[in-house]
Amino acid sequence: MMEIYPIMLRLKGKRIVVVGGGKVAERKVAGLLGTGARIILICPEASDGLKQLALDGKIDWRQKSFSESDLQDAFMIFAATNDTELNRLVKNSAADHQLATIADDPNGSDFHVPSHLKRGRLSIAVSTGGASPTLARKIRQQLELQFDDSYESYLEFLFETRKWILNEVEDAAIKRNLLKAIVSPEFLNSKNRDEDFQRLYEELK
Ligand SMILES: C[C@@]1(CC(=O)O)C2=NC(=C\c3[nH]c(c(CCC(=O)O)c3CC(=O)O)Cc3[nH]c(c(CC(=O)O)c3CCC(=O)O)/C=C3\N/C(=C\2)[C@@H](CCC(=O)O)[C@]3(C)CC(=O)O)/[C@H]1CCC(=O)O
Ligand SMILES: NC(=O)c1ccc[n+]([C@@H]2O[C@H](COP(=O)([O-])OP(=O)(O)OC[C@H]3O[C@@H](n4cnc5c(N)ncnc54)[C@H](O)[C@@H]3O)[C@@H](O)[C@H]2O)c1
Structure with a gap:
């Protein structure tokens, strides 16, 4: 095939x-x-x-x-x-x-x-290559539970913050560390992502 x-x-x-x-x-x-x-x-x-x-x-x-x-x-x-x-x-x-x-x-x-799940900028497409559209749908429904609504605002945070990091941080190692840190569960679950990010940046810079 x-x-x-x-x-x-x-x-x-x-x-x-x-x-x-x-x-x-x-x-x-x-x-x-x-x-x-x-x-x-x-x-x-x-x-x-x-x-x-x-x-x-x-x-x-x-x-x-x-x-x-x-x-x-x-x-x-x-x-x-x-x-x-x-x-x-x-x-x-x-x-x-x-x-x-x-x-x-x-x-x-x-x-x-494909079967498609969207949370703001996050898109997840599931394909079974025509084997079973019903399975594609079932997997999409399972993923909907894992990638809940909070991903929408999280993706906006990642989009804006990554842009800021790429523009403002010159040191390559700090840049890499920050880009890695913002995809940690702490940021996904944080009540105030921007504040937490500023704190992390002050620590690392
Ligand atoms: C994902 C989804 C997207 C969408 O359509 O938006 C989609 N089918 C969905 C649902 C669905 N389709 C069917 C059922 C009834 C149960 C069953 O038969 O299993 C259900 C279930 C339901 O309705 O819940 C019947 C069916 N589908 C196809 C055939 C023809 C054949 O297989 O020969 C037949 C038999 C017709 C007959 O003769 O009776 C073919 C295709 N369907 C595809 C996509 C492509 C392959 C996707 C993949 O496998 O990756 C492909 C190849 C072409 C295409 O259409 O692009 C959407 C779920 C969206 C969601 O809920 O998330
Ligand atoms: N890919 C999928 O996801 C999927 C899912 C279920 C079924 N199917 C298959 O898709 C096909 C359509 O299923 P459906 O449930 O939508 O059928 P349906 O009976 O609800 O609709 C058929 C449509 O085709 C139109 N049509 C008939 N002759 C036409 C012509 N000469 N020119 C233009 N239009 C014409 C009719 O006016 C009607 O609107 C079936 O062959 C079925 O086996 C595919």
Whole structure:
């Protein structure tokens, strides 16, 4: 089996075509909404949730059956109809440089959508390579307990503090020690991270 390559994509302004308007398409669209991508939905019938998104102007619904020209200028393509042959046709109509996924054919897809847990800047994606989406979901739920809501503010603290350390601390050893210290459980659990950091900095500098 060829390895799959994991990346995080910035999709702002990219054209994404979703073919099919059922439960699966709705879940994939839900995952794309916050990205700033331009989402184009191709299907004769859409779920209530997708219809509402179209009414709200969040997605562009073309109420029609799929045709090859729908894929023009698409960066990413989701073939998510309930017709296996049609899903395959969608994938085969895509150019080599367009990333296409088929809802009912993991092996024939350019990419899979992982199960995803987000805590502010922290993102954890779980993939089973199509072996068991249910296991991916279960592992995501277990990770949600370990990486609870406190990680959101913790990640902001790390982001700001790391920036400060990189700009302000010249000594390489102190820099390294500080970068290591701020990922300790003491800082995760601290009630006042900035104060604790200032204290640590005074001790180490
Ligand atoms: C992770 C998640 C992300 C998302 O969709 O957002 C996701 N599926 C989720 C749920 C889920 N999907 C299915 C069930 C019913 C139970 C079951 O069948 O197990 C459940 C459970 C549920 O609904 O809880 C059925 C199913 N899924 C695929 C097939 C086709 C096949 O296997 O051939 C069939 C059979 C259809 C049929 O014929 O009946 C295929 C894919 N599903 C993937 C992703 C990709 C591989 C991910 C991986 O393994 O790493 C891949 C390959 C392609 C893709 O879609 O990208 C999301 C959980 C999100 C979360 O809750 O965290
Ligand atoms: N990847 C996943 O996570 C996952 C999960 C469950 C099921 N599936 C598979 O995904 C597929 C879709 O499942 P669903 O539950 O969303 O189905 P669904 O029956 O709810 O929806 C099917 C959609 O396909 C549209 N469609 C049918 N013919 C079309 C055409 N010619 N052009 C454009 N759109 C067309 C219909 O209008 C409808 O909106 C199934 O094949 C199922 O096996 C995948």
